[in-house]
Amino acid sequence: MTAEMYVPQFLVKQKLTMMVNRYEISTPDGRVLAMAQQKRMAFKEQVTFFADEARTQPVFGFKARQAMDLGAGYDVFDAAGTPIGHFRKDFGKSLLRSSFHLSGPGLEAFGQERSQAVALIRRFVDIPLPFHFDFTDSATGQVVLTSERRMSIGDRYDVKVPDDRLDFRLAAAIFTVPFAALEVDFDFDADVDFDFVADLDDFDDFDDFDDFVDDCFPRVMTATIPAAPTRLVAT
DSSP: OOOSSOOSEEEEEEEEOSSEEEEEEEOTTSOEEEEEEEETTSOOSEEEEESSTTSOSEEEEEEESSTTOGGGOEEEEETTSOEEEEEEEOTTGGGTSOEEEEEETTEEEEEEESOHHHHHHHTTOOSOOOOEEEEEETTTOOEEEEEEEOSSSSOEEEEEOOOTTSOHHHHHHHTSHHHHHHOEEEEOOOOOOOOOOOOGGGOSSHHHHHHHHHHHHHHHHTSOOOSSOSEEEEO
């Protein structure tokens, strides 16, 4: 059954200002579908997205199930406040590879960073690297949602939804405020010497970046890594 609001492809863009983080969701041709903003440093437990700049027409919203407990996950609601889905981060599996669980009407899915190599590199290199996410149906293994993070300072995601059971509002909610809040910085005291300076302008496309990862991955895998992270910071 096709979702009430199905959008096969959209873009999520974060704009950073001195006072607020602004998120804008649009179609590939530039039509704005929803927008929201939040004061910087505020705890991201509840956010509403609107269709207009005046914030008079809500599109969807989400709310943390438990304040100050990000592991409990988020419920997603339509404009009328009716629940349409839920998602949460799997903190255990996310130690070395970010992982999420997603639930919607007639759909249970599991999402994970596509590349283990990139996931490890991101935990050692403090630059905004591009990465991919794939969500698959827990029952069939079919891909239901994919995203590619562009190389940029603010968050920018190209999101594709090949499964028409997945509501746009649920898919979009994952890659906005909660995703940034749940992305965890694992600071390893590891003996890693990359012997290079990476400039994002050096990468013309994802193929160039994949070559970069292929060069770095052996050095990460031979690093001395403790059994557990020495510091855990939720951003």
